[in-house]
Amino acid sequence: MSQDRLIAVGRVAGAFGVRGEVRIAAFTQEPLALARFRALKRQDGSPGLTILSARESKGGIVCRCPGVETKEQADALRGLRLFVSRDALPPPDEDEFYLADLIGLAVVTPQGEALGGIKSVQDFGAGDILEITPAGGGPTWYLAFTRETVPTVDIAAGRVIAVPPTEVVAEEE
Numbered sequence: 001m002s003q004d005r006l007i008a009v010g011r012v013a014g015a016f017g018v019r020g021e022v023r024i025a026a027f028t029q030e031p032l033a034l035a036r037f038r039a040l041k042r043q044d045g046s047p048g049l050t051i052l053s054a055r056e057s058k059g060g061i062v063c064r065c066p067g068v069e070t071k072e073q074a075d076a077l078r079g080l081r082l083f084v085s086r087d088a089l090p091p092p093d094e095d096e097f098y099l100a101d102l103i104g105l106a107v108v109t110p111q112g113e114a115l116g117g118i119k120s121v122q123d124f125g126a127g128d129i130l131e132i133t134p135a136g137g138g139p140t141w142y143l144a145f146t147r148e149t150v151p152t153v154d155i156a157a158g159r160v161i162a163v164p165p166t167e168v169v170a171e172e173e
Contacts, residue, residue, distance in 0.1 A: 022049065024082065129143065130143045130150070
């Protein structure tokens with residue numbers, strides 16, 4: 001597992017007020033954790049925003065950043081995704097992991113049959129979903145990330161055990 005990859009931690013939601021404060025939607029469990037990182041990066045690793053001061057707000061933080069003095073400047077940043085290096089994150093507790101650590105893990109059945117590899121972890125509003133690249137090639141497929149469908153996550157072994165749902169085929173009348 002590479003520790004130098006970037007992990008998304010937030011997205012600029014726009015301006016807060018008229019004095020250049022920036023609203024950031026936090027992807028972290030604790031929104032004010034963004035302020036502890038201070039220097040946030042863009043997806044390409046270039047500088048994104050530096051947080052000088054912050055306070056918590058609904059779903060994220062409101063912060064002051066150097067170079068952002070007006071509402072228009074803050075609004076121009078809307079949609080900017082913010083990242084930190086994986087190694088800047090605190091180590092997870094025992095039996096915990098970051099969803100980003102799942103990317104690249106092998107996906108196998110309880111019997112050991114290779115199903116593919118985890119390409120990404122998505123959340124479209126109904127919970128986390130694993131996007132899986134099939135072992136034999138072809139289009140990716142999605143699997144709900146629940147205890148029922150993914151009973152075992154073994155980061156150290158580089159794999160998850162998955163129980164894909166049975167396919168339902170409609171019969172022709």
